[in-house]
Amino acid sequence: MSKHVLSALADAIWPPVCPVRGVPVDVSGRLDASVWQGLEFLDAPWCECCGLPFPYPSGLGAEVGILCATCIARPPKFDRARAPLAYGDASRALVLGFKNGGRREMIGQFARWMARAGEDCLEGADYILPVPLHWRRLLARRYNQSALLGEALSRQTGIPMQASWLLRARATPSQAGKSVLSRRRNMAGAFRIAPGHRLDGCHVVLVDDVFTTGATASACARQLRRAGAALVNVVTLCRVVRASDPTM
Numbered sequence: 001m002s003k004h005v006l007s008a009l010a011d012a013i014w015p016p017v018c019p020v021r022g023v024p025v026d027v028s029g030r031l032d033a034s035v036w037q038g039l040e041f042l043d044a045p046w047c048e049c050c051g052l053p054f055p056y057p058s059g060l061g062a063e064v065g066i067l068c069a070t071c072i073a074r075p076p077k078f079d080r081a082r083a084p085l086a087y088g089d090a091s092r093a094l095v096l097g098f099k100n101g102g103r104r105e106m107i108g109q110f111a112r113w114m115a116r117a118g119e120d121c122l123e124g125a126d127y128i129l130p131v132p133l134h135w136r137r138l139l140a141r142r143y144n145q146s147a148l149l150g151e152a153l154s155r156q157t158g159i160p161m162q163a164s165w166l167l168r169a170r171a172t173p174s175q176a177g178k179s180v181l182s183r184r185r186n187m188a189g190a191f192r193i194a195p196g197h198r199l200d201g202c203h204v205v206l207v208d209d210v211f212t213t214g215a216t217a218s219a220c221a222r223q224l225r226r227a228g229a230a231l232v233n234v235v236t237l238c239r240v241v242r243a244s245d246p247t248m
């Protein structure tokens with residue numbers, strides 16, 4: 001039986017629903033119009049390093065190479081970070097449905113959005129590395145959402161994923177509600193490279209679901225650079241853009 005017939009059959013038995021609101025939609029993996037309208041897609045002009053969108057054009061003529069105040073004050077350990085979606089109510093529901101509810105029907109769409117927003121991060125990359133979960137959390141959740149996103153992005157771009165090279169050295173308390181400084185302290189020493197792996201001269205792309213302050217990405221990037229990585233970029237599905245945004 002063809003894939004098309006099978007999918008039509010599946011839709012007839014289990015009518016497709018919006019992964020956020022649970023209301024019927026035409027095709028599996030589609031969003032209800034009200035959820036769709038609530039999503040805020042990010043675009044340039046943004047900080048050349050961390051991808052924080054600027055609220056208005058810089059007015060300097062060239063939008064390339066401009067950094068935000070945070071990246072100037074404390075340069076991150078990664079080279080570039082990009083995300084297609086602003087973290088808000090609609091994208092939060094999307095991420096939580098995927099992360100905690102196992103709703104995976106939109107993962108191909110997520111990867112297409114991430115590939116587009118992260119085009120300059122992915123170009124010429126040698127490997128995609130998902131941000132690892134500690135084994136205890138992995139056991140409780142049964143899967144790592146960053147590895148699922150990494151796998152989908154790997155299929156979309158053809159860049160191989162290496163899920164076992166970067167490891168979580170210790171479990172870290174939840175980052176929710178923590179200040180930038182305590183997030184950084186919380187993450188210090190949380191990651192290590194699997195024994196026997198070197199990344200000399202490699203261009204690697206870290207993948208995660210949400211970019212909040214960049215503390216996790218910087219902690220991973222520090223270890224990857226120690227293992228020889230020449231370029232460490234970060235592509236996430238969402239990015240916190242306002243200090244008032246909810247955090248996980």
Ligand SMILES: [Zn+2]
Binds near residue numbers: 049068069071
């Ligand atoms: Zn920045």
